[in-house]
Amino acid sequence: MKRWSKYIGKRLFYMALTLLIIASATFFLMNVLPGTPYNNQDRLTAAQLEMLNKKYGFDQPLFQRYINYLKNILHGDFGISLQFSDQPVATLLSQRMGPSIQLGLQAVLFGTVVGVFLGVIAAMHQNKFLDVFCSLFAITGRSVPNFVVAVLLQLLFAITLNWLPIGLWNEGFRSTILPTLALSISPMAESCRFIRTEMVEVLSSDYIELARAKGMSEIRIAFSHGLRNALIPLITVLGPMTVSLMTGSLVVENIFAVPGIGEQFTKSILSNDYYTIMAVTILFSALLVAVIFLTDILYQIIDPRVRVEGAK
Amino acid sequence: MMEYSEEIKKAASAVPDSAFVKYQPSQQEAEPELPRALSFLEDSWRKLRKNKAAVVTMILLLIITCLAFLAPVLSPFDPNEQHLSWKNLPPKWPGVSIDGLNGTTLFRGRRVDSYELAKVPEGQCFLFGTDEFGRDLLSRCLWGTRISLIIAFIAALLDLSIGIAYGLISGIKGGRTDTVMQRILEILSGIPSLVLVVLMLLIFEPGITSIILAMTISSWIPMARVVRAETLKIKQMEYVQAAKALGASNVKIALSHILPNISGIVIVRAMFSIPTAIFFETFLSFLGVGMRIPNASIGTLLNGGYKVFKLYPYQMFIPAFILCVIMLSFNLFADGLRDVFDPKMKEG
Numbered sequence: 234m235k236r237w238s239k240y241i242g243k244r245l246f247y248m249a250l251t252l253l254i255i256a257s258a259t260f261f262l263m264n265v266l267p268g269t270p271y272n273n274q275d276r277l278t279a280a281q282l283e284m285l286n287k288k289y290g291f292d293q294p295l296f297q298r299y300i301n302y303l304k305n306i307l308h309g310d311f312g313i314s315l316q317f318s319d320q321p322v323a324t325l326l327s328q329r330m331g332p333s334i335q336l337g338l339q340a341v342l343f344g345t346v347v348g349v350f351l352g353v354i355a356a357m358h359q360n361k362f363l364d365v366f367c368s369l370f371a372i373t374g375r376s377v378p379n380f381v382v383a384v385l386l387q388l389l390f391a392i393t394l395n396w397l398p399i400g401l402w403n404e405g406f407r408s409t410i411l412p413t414l415a416l417s418i419s420p421m422a423e424s425c426r427f428i429r430t431e432m433v434e435v436l437s438s439d440y441i442e443l444a445r446a447k448g449m450s451e452i453r454i455a456f457s458h459g460l461r462n463a464l465i466p467l468i469t470v471l472g473p474m475t476v477s478l479m480t481g482s483l484v485v486e487n488i489f490a491v492p493g494i495g496e497q498f499t500k501s502i503l504s505n506d507y508y509t510i511m512a513v514t515i516l517f518s519a520l521l522v523a524v525i526f527l528t529d530i531l532y533q534i535i536d537p538r539v540r541v542e543g544a545k
Numbered sequence: 546m547m548e549y550s551e552e553i554k555k556a557a558s559a560v561p562d563s564a565f566v567k568y569q570p571s572q573q574e575a576e577p578e579l580p581r582a583l584s585f586l587e588d589s590w591r592k593l594r595k596n597k598a599a600v601v602t603m604i605l606l607l608i609i610t611c612l613a614f615l616a617p618v619l620s621p622f623d624p625n626e627q628h629l630s631w632k633n634l635p636p637k638w639p640g641v642s643i644d645g646l647n648g649t650t651l652f653r654g655r656r657v658d659s660y661e662l663a664k665v666p667e668g669q670c671f672l673f674g675t676d677e678f679g680r681d682l683l684s685r686c687l688w689g690t691r692i693s694l695i696i697a698f699i700a701a702l703l704d705l706s707i708g709i710a711y712g713l714i715s716g717i718k719g720g721r722t723d724t725v726m727q728r729i730l731e732i733l734s735g736i737p738s739l740v741l742v743v744l745m746l747l748i749f750e751p752g753i754t755s756i757i758l759a760m761t762i763s764s765w766i767p768m769a770r771v772v773r774a775e776t777l778k779i780k781q782m783e784y785v786q787a788a789k790a791l792g793a794s795n796v797k798i799a800l801s802h803i804l805p806n807i808s809g810i811v812i813v814r815a816m817f818s819i820p821t822a823i824f825f826e827t828f829l830s831f832l833g834v835g836m837r838i839p840n841a842s843i844g845t846l847l848n849g850g851y852k853v854f855k856l857y858p859y860q861m862f863i864p865a866f867i868l869c870v871i872m873l874s875f876n877l878f879a880d881g882l883r884d885v886f887d888p889k890m891k892e893g
Contacts, residue, residue, distance in 0.1 A: 248735070250732060251732045251735040251736075252735075254732055255735070255736055259744065262744050262745075262747075262748055372876055372877060372880070373873065375876060376820065376872035376873040376875075376876045377872065377873075378824055378827060378868070378872070380828070380831055380847075381847075381865045381868065381869065384854065384865070388854065388855075388858065392855060476737055476738070479737055479739065480737075480739045480828070483739070483832065484828065484831060484832065487832075488851075499832055502743060502747065502832070502834055503833060503834075505747075510744075510747075513740075514740045517737045517739075517740050518735060518736055518737060521735060521737050522735040525734075
């Protein structure tokens with residue numbers, strides 16, 4: 234127990250340090266950005282500029298602003314959006330959190346389930362037609378960028394066939410189908426490849442031979458005996474999966490006009506909305522760091538063979 | 546020295562010298578002449594040749610690279626030359642009369658010859674059509690692929706050099722240096738690379754150099770990790786210990802003992818980082834923070850095509866197809882290389 238608390242304490246410290254560095258780096262980088270957040274600067278008089286600067290706190294020295302910024306973050310205050318009708322960034326983002334989380338979860342769930350299924354099928358028919366087919370599918374999924382998939386889906390199901398809404402977020406579940414599909418391609422490919430490798434190894438182990446000798450059906454062996462052991466290492470893919478989902482959400486949310494974090498981030502980038510950019514950066518980093526941390530902890534709890542590193 | 550007894554000496558001298566025959570090995574017994582040892586490259590090529598997908602994609606990649614780098618010679622038009630009266634012309638192939646490749650567009654249920662409407666002189670064909678400014682898409686695709694490939698190759702090369710240097714130093718020095726360098730890596734890897742790249746692009750002047758730099762900043766980390774892990778393994782080998790005992794410097798050990806032994810893994814990694822770089826370039830340009838218009842890259846072509854894809858789908862499909870072929874080829878080829886150089890490496 235003691236070594237766990239020590240390990241977790243150490244990890245939490247590094248997580249905090251990572252986030253601090255990211256917050257500071259973003260802050261200083263934002264301050265050397267070319268251009269100003271005022272898109273009608275030419276028409277502003279010197280007095281107006283001064284007033285605006287004062288309002289947003291741009292008149293204070295850099296270091297003072299840095300300290301204020303860090304202090305406010307700790308209180309959950311990410312400043313006021315410079316573009317979107319003076320809303321606090323925290324409110325702006327929390328309104329947009331819902332669709333992004335929903336899409337992300339749906340994509341991970343759907344992608345992993347289908348991917349795992351395909352991976353098991355591939356491993357059961359190693360080097361036969363189905364295996365080649367599944368592997369080809371996986372490598373295509375890894376190669377074709379998800380924004381291309383998104384546009385193709387949109388063209389096929391929304392424009393040509395007219396089955397599903399082309400975009401927006403106003404038809405409940407129906408409008409989530411296409412973005413979910415587009416986002417789920419990479420988790421699907423990732424987990425299919427991973428499970429196949431794991432299953433090939435598991436299926437040649439002794440206890441599977443025993444099950445076979447007892448006369449169990451291949452399907453039962455694969456899904457109820459083999460898959461259990463092959464699933465554990467899948468946890469390690471969670472980190473990279475999160476990253477690819479965050480990346481994907483930026484374009485996919487844009488293409489389908491989903492009011493989520495990704496779409497907000499793209500808008501903010503194109504309009505120099507400093508505070509929103511910084512907030513999303515920190516949010517994404519925090520999410521990634523947390524996922525990596527959870528993955529490590531979970532993996533160690535589930536698989537006792539993995540020792541806590543550095544503590545004995 | 547063994548002392549033979551008198552009796553043995555006497556017995557031995559009784560056998561005449563002629564009783565001894567020189568041993569002549571028979572044909573079967575003769576040691577077979579060893580085949581010439583294969584060099585590293587020959588051996589790899591022999592193994593790679595067995596993987597059909599890898600060979601096909603390698604040839605495909607060679608063709609694409611040649612086409613892209615010959616863009617200045619091959620492209621029929623200047624990629625930025627505008628013909629405003631010839632805008633949005635569909636692809637037309639001389640002598641082909643399939644709808645979609647014959648320069649006609651569907652208009653109110655019947656096919657209309659767009660080339661005739663735009664008063665394009667007879668015999669003038671745009672194989673990939675033209676875009677909204679009347680620029681020739683074939684030329685733009687050639688130049689765009691060229692820029693995307695240049696970006697990817699340079700980015701991969703930079704990743705490689707920084708990653709190798711960092712990993713080698715961290716692995717060989719060990720101890721405190723290693724710990725500090727690993728902590729730095731751990732912190733850096735908590736930053737989503739996409740966010741980092743976008744931030745960098747906001748600060749630098751947009752262009753090829755800044756895209757390459759922005760991508761390099763985030764993508765050398767996995768390479769450094771792999772190189773360090775391998776270095777730690779090889780460092781324990783006897784030949785490295787021997788070199789150390791003989792007084793070889795760290796630099797010498799790194800360059801002549803460790804580097805050649807990790808080259809396979811490094812090559813595989815580098816091959817995987819090229820498609821990643823291509824993806825990032827298209828992704829950024831698609832978002833509008835990458836290459837600046839009017840410069841053509843696969844990403845800007847996709848971006849331009851996406852804006853009009855409901856009306857003129859070919860403007861999006863052609864670059865998308867090129868992108869998919871390139872990505873797929875690099876991934877398949879890299880998979881093949883991995884099987885050759887590092888069969889034990891787990892996927893991922």
